[in-house]
Amino acid sequence: MRIALLGYGKMGKAIETIAIQRGHSITLKMSSATESFSLQDCDIAIDFSLPSSAVANISKCLEAGIPVISGTTGWLDDYDKIVSLCESTKGTFLYASNFSLGVNIFFELNKTLAALMAKLPKYKVTVEEIHHTQKLDAPSGTAITLANGIIGKTNYEKWTLDTPKQNEIGILAKRIENVPGTHEIIYKSEVDSIQIKHTAHSREGFALGAVIAAEFVHDKKGIFTMKDVLNIS
Template identity: 55%
Template structure:
C-alpha cells in the first residue's frame, strides 16, 4: 500500500519503519496540515499528531476520500463530526485510543471483569494511568476507553479525573519520566483488592497495531474500531 503519515514525531518515525518492513511504500511524512497534493495519492493515512491539529488533519484526508487511521487522543468532542464526514465522503475512519494488541485484549478483559464485579457492591473501582512527561492530554485516551468499558457494564454513570463522589469513576493520571504507558484498574473492598494491569515497554506495539489497522481498512467504507480489526 501507499501510506501517508500525518504527524511525524516519535510515533510517526516508528510507524514509518514498520510500514516499510511490511512491504509498504511511505509516500508522505507530514509534520504540517496535509493537502491533497502533499498526500501524494496515498491509499491510507495514519494520523498521530496532537489534539489541536487532529480534527483538521483528519477532515482534509476524508474530504479527499482517503481512509484514516487515527491514534491522536484529546480531541474526541469532535469525533462524531469526523465519523459523519467519513460516511458522507464514502470512505473509512478508524480511531484507536491505543492500537496495541495487548491493550485491546486488556479492554475486553476489563469489560468482562466489570460485568462480574457489578454484582458486588462491596467493591469500588478506580483507574490509574502513568505516562511520560511529554504527554499533553490527561487522562489518556486509553484510560478513557477503559472507563467507558466499565461504565457500560456497571452502575457507574460517568468518569472524573482525580477525586470523585457518588457514581463517578475516578481516573488518576500520573506523568513520570519516559514511561510509554501503564494502565491499572483496581477493585477495592474493606478486606481485599483486585487489580488488572497493562504495562507497555515501548511504542513499537502501538505502531504495529496502527499499520495492521491500515492494512485491514484499505478496501472498506464506514466507521470502525480495533475490535473490528481483531475480531474481538
C-alpha cells in the same frame, strides 16, 4: 500501501519503521501542525498529530477519498462530526485510543471483569494510568476507554480526575519520564483488592497495531474500530 504519516514524532517514526518492515512505503511525512500537505501519492493516512490539528487532518483525508486511521486523542468532542463526514463522503475511518493489540484485549478483559464486579458494590474501582512527560492530554484516551467500558457494565455514571463522588470512577493520571504507557484497574474493598494491568514496554506495539489496522481498512469502506481488526464480537 503508500502511507501518509500525519504526525512525524516518536510514534510516527516507529510506525515508519514497522511499515517499511512489512513492505509498505512512506510517501508523506507531516511533522508540523501548520504544514500544508498533498495526498496525491497516498493510499492511506495514519494520523498521530496533535489534538488541535487532528480534526482538520482527518477531514482533509475523507474529503480527498483517502482512508484514514487516527490514534490522536484529545479531540473526541468532534468525533460525531467526523463520523458524519465519513458517511457523507462514503469514506473509510478508524479511530482507536490505543492501537496496541494487547491493550485491545485488555479492553475486553476490563469489560468482563466490570460485569462481574457490578454485583459486588462493596468494591470501589479506580483507573490509574502512567505515561511519559511529553504526553499532552490527561487522562489518556486509553484510560477514558477503560473507564467508559466499566460505566457500560456497572452503575457508575461518569469518570473524574478529582476525588470521586458516589457513582464516579476516579482516574489517577501520572506523568513520568520514559514510560510508554501503563494502565491498571483496581477494585478495592475493606478485605481485599483485585487488579488487572497492562504495561507497554515500548512504542513498537502501538506502531504495529496501527499498521495492521491500516492494512485491514485500506480496501474497505465505512467506520471501524480495533474490535473489527481483531474480529472481536
